[in-house]
Amino acid sequence: MRTRVFYAFVGTALALGFAGCITGFVMLGDSWFQLLIAAALGILFTQVAFLAHEANHRQIFSSGPANDRLALWIGNGIVGMSQSWWASKHTRHHANPNRVGKDPDIEIDTISFLDEDAVKARGIQRWITQRQGWLFFPLLTLEGLNLHVLAIRHLLSRGEVKGRWTELGLIAVRFAVFVAPVFIFLPLGMAFAFLGVQLAVFGVYMGASFAPNHKGMAVIAPGAKLDFFSKQVRTSRNISGGWWATWLMGGLNYQIEHHLFPNMPRPHLSRAREIVIEHCTTLNVPYVETTLLQSYGIVIAYLNRVGLAARDPFECPLTSAARRV
Template sequence: MALLDHSWLQLLMAGALGLVLTQFAFLGHEASHRQIFASNRANDHGGRLLAVGFAGISYSWWMSKHTRHHGNPNRVGKDPDIAVDAVSFTAEDAATKRGLVGWFTRRQAWFFFPLLLLEGVNLHLHSVRSLVRGGPRPGRRRELVALVLRLALWVALLLWIFPVGLAAAFLGVQLAVFGLYMGGTFAPNHMGMPIVPADAKLDFLSKQVRTSRNIRGGIWMSALMGGLNHQVEHHLFPSMPRPHLRAARKMVREHCRVLDVPYTETNLAVAYRSVLGHLRTVGLAARDPFDCPAARSMRFG
């Protein structure tokens, strides 16, 4: 950044910074799972520094949301990651969409990756909103002050370094890459895997393994995805540090084979194809009630 001065090539640095901040978010995720330090207190302090100070995400909001996800992955009504959002994850939700929202839902697979470019902004807004509107909890005010101060100082720093237009573009590219990288990493973990009905009864092993997907690619994929490529093992042993997940994978695969529990592992391209296929299938449930596929197929001209 120092060498490029006010050149628009600074946008390449903005993209690189988006990648770096996502890696800090991955480390904050590991701290929230008590993977880094032996002490819970040290993990919380480290997690807040990494998540709030570097990534600009509320640590307490993430802890609450992610803990509920781990307890009931892909379970309707309990997993916040498949709750009603910009996209629909279940056919029942999609079937309620009408008008412009219904039009969007029917095409949500096409909009998925463009939407991820806004996920960085969405994460920041959810973080601030959860701290402003959330109930009383220890350290809420301190975290809110730290988060707002971090965001304000970052914007002020960019305006001090660059002209207004370049500063705005730099921030936009950094947030877009951050959101795309974060969302693109978490999406293949569970999207396209079985959705668990609210009243279904599953044992712990089946609940965690059947709804999770591993991504092949070895040590490079682990570095790229912050260890989340070993999603099955991460859900079975959430406090296990990243370096040990790969070793645990062999034992888990064999155990699942013996018990005849489906163990899903694929490459990243196939995982994304499954994600988009799921979104496309769910989106069809939002079909216009006045649209008759048979009549449409017989139209001329």
């Protein structure tokens, strides 16, 4: 009952939020105050992404198929992400968090999370890697666009994708309902600014909610042997703050409990925390919990430390250039 009431409240709050944004969009018309609506939509889309994440973990309904349908409808149809891509990637992450060669979340993208990836960086990638800690949050402004591109690339790939056309259809409907009206009713420059602000807020909010959970925690070597409990706890970090952090981060502040009990609904994670802490004390397994700002400091410091691998203080610039030819 508590779970149903909680998610009904969240769904109602989000529906009212979107209704308010639509009303504001219509009333403001040709005004640069529309960028405030765009920022609000970036926040709302992220909150819906949290719900899609929970539905993928089958936390919301007792029926598996009902959770899958909800994740599909709101993940593709509202957020604009591919749920088949996300579910595959996220399942591999949960099975092997921070394990080299198995966790897709620490594979090189724009950011290098491992020394061996940082040292391979060349050109503009090398320049970014050398400064990646400080550039992390600015780069997140592009993550929203990146998530949409990854979704389309996955759904148009040659490999087998279950429900490919359903997912593409939902994303097309989202484009018609959300993106098209922005360009129809706003001047072209303002429309691009609107979309840019929405994507930037969405990307920063998503990245700022997921990054504190594992980055800077223990990295597991490919052949290392760890039991399930130790593997999940040692690679995860909780964020303190109680109810406000739970709302802000969609329950991801209880990352340790989420990894130990991935099907546990958000309202119950705080109670599980007390049991997990006691068990960690008994087994002498470190239980890491920091404030949100401290976690960001840890992430930035960790990325800068990894980025040092892309620097060679004894390297001659001419030699470096010749090597890349």
